[in-house]
Amino acid sequence: MALISLVFQVPISAWALATNDNNAVDEQVCNPLADYFLGMEDYNEAIQRHRGVLVDDPSNALAHYHLGFAYGVTGQHRKELSEYQRAVNLGLEDWQLFLNLGLAYLENGQVADATAVLRLATLLGPARPETHFNLALAYERRGALAQAEQEALLSLQIDPNQPDARNTLGAIYAEEGKFLRAGEEWRDLVSANPDYTPARTNLAILQNVESSTPKGTVGVSIFTHTP
Secondary structure: OEEEEEEEOOOOOHHHHHOOOHHHHHOOOOOHHHHHHHHOOOHHHHHHHHHHHHHHOOOOHHHHHHHHHHHHHOOOHHHHHHHHHHHHHOOOOOHHHHHHHHHHHHHOOOHHHHHHHHHHHHHHOOOOHHHHHHHHHHHHHHOOHHHHHHHHHHHHHHOOOOHHHHHHHHHHHHHHOOHHHHHHHHHHHHHHOOOOHHHHHHHHHHHHHHHHOOOOOEEEEEEEEOO
């Protein structure tokens, strides 16, 4: 059996997307100045400002969430998880929080926890394509390929203009053994986005293996993330 090393996309975090969504940001300000530095991507200053907010108001769940996000971006993942969990314990129910908590769990290798939390993200943000996309990634990592395919398709139904989701859907098809559908997905994606490297790479891998392997003996085992 030949092995294919396909290119999966990295998960999508919620904050970077939400900062371009005025409604999402305006309704989620824990402190104007602290959140200003977060929006400006000055994460070290944002950490200090949000810690100051929490000295005065330790029950500010949104501040815990925003502090956790800043910790995550700066690579402090244990602190990130701790702050997200504090926000949840304080009763914050927000699709962005559960999305980023799910991604933190994935980063930490806690795939079952990630799946459960990302399901909540899809329930709280059913019209957000990124919630379904990241749940698809979690399902794929657990080997629940039918569910992964369904969530990837839901994400693309909400927003068809997602090269990363289409590339991932192709990879899920390949992992399921649906090589014709995987090839069609990647060819269509390359046709629409000639400079999109992951799909070109996956298509070349698939074509190379199919041309050098007896029919019916192609398999998929190893997956890598793009930088």
